Amino acid sequence: MSFLLSFAGALQIAAAAVPAPPAIQASVDSTPVIYHAINGRTEVQMGRASAASVDIDGRLDEPVWRSAPVLTGFSLYSPTDGRPAPDSTEVRVWYSATALYLGVRAFEPHGIVRATLADRDRVGTDDNVEIHLDPFEERRRAFVFIVNPLGIQGDGTKAEGGGFIPGSNVMPGQNDLSADFLWTSRGHVEDWGYDVEIRIPFTSLRFPSRPVQRWGIQFSRKVQHSGYEETWTPVQRGAASFIAQEGWLAGMTGLQRGVDALLNPELTSTISGAPSTDPLRLNDWRYTSRPRVGGNVRVGLGSNFVLNGSIRPDFSQVEADALQVAADPRFALFYPERRPFFVEGADQFNVPNTLVYTRRIVQPDAALKLTGRLGRSNIAILSALDAAPTAGGAGATKPLVDIVRITRDFRQQSQSGVLYSERVSEGRANRVFGADVRHVFGGKYYAQLQAVGSLTRTAGTQKRGGLWEAVVDRTGRGWGFHYNVLGVTPEFRTDNGFVARTGFVTVNTANRVSIFGQQGKLFEKLQTFSQVSGLWQYGEFFKGRSLLESRASLGNTVTLRRGWSLGFTPAFATYAFDPTVYGSLRVLENNRAVPFTPAPRITAFSQQASLSTPQFRRFAASASVLRARDVDFNETSRVSRTAYTGSVDWRPDTRLRVNATYASNEFVRRVDDVSTFSTQIPRLKAEYQVTRWVFVRLITQYEANRRETLRDWRTGSLLYTRRADGSLTPTVATRSNLLRADWLFSFRPSPGTVLFAGYGNSMTEPGALGFDRLRRVNDSFFLKASWVNRIGAR
Secondary structure (H helix, E strand, C coil), X not given: CXXXXXXXXXXXXXXXXXXXXXXXXXXXXXXXXXXXXXXXCCEXXXXXXXXXXXXXXXCCCCCHXXXXXXXXXXXXXXXXXXXXXXXXXXXXXXXXXXXXXXXEEXXXXXXXXXXXXXXXXXXXXXXXXXXXXXXXXXXXXEEEEEECCCCCEEEEEEXXXXXXXXXXXXXXXXXXXXXXXXXXXXXXXXXXXXXXXXEEEHHHCCCCCCCEEEEEEEEEEEECCCCEEEECXXXXXXXXXXXXXXXXXXXXXXXXXXXXXXXXXXXXXXXXXXXXXXXXXXXXEEEEEEEEEEEEEEEEECCXXXXXXXXXXXXXXXXXXXXXXXCCCCCCCCCCCCCHHHHCCHHHHCCCCCCCCHHHCCCEEEEEEEEEEECXXXXXXXXXXXXXXXCCCCCCCCCEEEEEEEEXXXXXXXXXXXXXXXXXXXXXXXXXXXXXXXXXXXXXXXXXXXXXXXXXXXXXXXXXXXXXXXXXXXXXXXEEEEEEEEEECCCCCCCCCCCCCXXXXXXXXXXXXXXXXXXXXXXXXXXXXXXXXXXXXXXXXXXXXXXXXXXXXXXEEEEEHHHCEEEEEEEEEEECCCHHHHCCEEEEECCEEEECCCCCCEEEEEEEEEEECCCCCCEEEEEEEEEEEXXXXXXXXXXXXXXXXEEEEECCCCCEEEEEEEEEEEEEECCCCEEEEEEEEEEEXXXXXXXXXXXXXXXXXXXXXXXXXXXXXXXXXXXXXXXXXXXXXXXXXXXXXXXXXXXXXXXXEECCEEEEEEEEEEEECCCCCCCCCCEEEEEEEEEEEECCEEECCC
């Protein structure tokens, strides 16, 4: 006992020895107003614009900070809400005629501040503060600015609506970090916590044209050592909207956005190498060069509209897509958009069921985009002349793409919208018309309806299709649900969207129960998510016939102290098979080819377990394992499936980041214990941040794929594919072992002004992960120079 008392006394002495933060003293006639959110003071009266000038150096030592309003009284949001934050945070805010200024003082008495010198948008694993600005008082959409303790930036948007956001791979309510804005931030780490100083020019924002402004604002602080997220205004997890629980900056006058124009010329050059196609001269390496000059222009039309144009743009992606494991070959994979022209204002093209997917526009010769807000309506227009023909089309003409999305707010958070989308070329024309409405009511509920029609003309034939959906959702703190029914006719097509499957009706019911523990105890949260779904062929649903597929799962996630997370999800499913899908397959019986008959309904059962660690100062990891009695849809056979995923993040110092991931998937046919399919994808990514603006990166990834010949599920006989001329060809085993390595040097002093230089090559070998008989199959050198000339930015 005496030892414990002595130890406690030592801790108190050590705490008392921690230096106090530098005081921001106010004179008698400049006492700042305190806005303590827990006490209900969430509307900040800003007063007149200041003519003061400050140096953005991360030190809140200029006189203007002394009288600036102080926003404090943060609350805990995650893993539990409704409690005072254990970490003290103060934000000072003021504005000039041309910019908004924010000073963040974050106290950290409980642990070590986590901060690294990182590239833009790579601050999610650091301590950080998010600023959400809602200039139009929409309560559904906000600009997002993120800073870590060193002032390293992340930025983008947050939107709450239906469907994936084009230009990202995030769901509504998540941060979409695709867009980059021009703003300034610096920070300093101290013994007591950290300070960050921020300047956001009004040219980087859109806001209504009115003499007196009232903007929504929210601050969210993430504390890595505890895993907590804390917000300025108290935010209930059981509410239908996070953004709607924001506070306000009121009374701003005299805002000057000025002329906002941007010219962005680009120069790229790619030198690609490949071996000679002559089998006797494989060592004769051939290189081809493809220089390209293009450019972009961006013009702000007033304070709330932006016009973007591009001619021969560089739509290369500096970082290749991380490969995904395609466990179900019936569905295409969704990849995020990365190209700057498309990501700006992408949230305004957000449509339920992803009817706008800009990666369908492959390489346009020219493109034009207008986005903005008029009154309570959002307007988004995109037009492009694509160089790539549409899949399934004919003719050599380049397709013209036009997309128009208009939404209008009603009540407080509700919205209705219409969509027109077309992709037209000589051999094919696809047009889509749609309308949707989302109504938020009761604080915890929303209902959503959507109806869409398509008209597709190909080679003189014309087909009409439709898509419809109804959703009702409750977001409660302890209990919530999400019920929906979605139908897509077999003839529905959207050449500018991402609809992975047609010809079905699906009904989904999901219920969530959350149980919260005491703050600081070992157990902090248990969430159980039960889901039941059924899928019918479109015509069979209306005839009341049996369903094609069904699935039931029970996801359980336990959150422990400091951010440890454990998960376990059992699932049960049944699958029947549509014979028309397998119409091209044949099997030989008595030397006669007969149509392949799919298996009768199969029952599948799976169990998945996962573990993730907190974000330690130097380390974080996660892993999952899936074991299942599953289905191989290629041959409708019963298989035992095993899948592993793992990720390790290592940060040995503040400049170096290493991420290693591994994903695998294997099918073993249960009738004969033969491994019929496997995928293994190890990936290593290492980044070294030389300075705030310069980094070097290596990404190396190995993809080993193996597929054995397809066999009849009854007899084990080889399956054949029937060609268009009626002849048969046997299915064959395939092997692919590809090692890809990409080096990159990046200099990016500001958004749009960049110098990228890179080299990448691909190698293959006969055996998976052997690394002993590797042969180079292609390589390329890449150079990009892009610079921005901003006119009127202040």
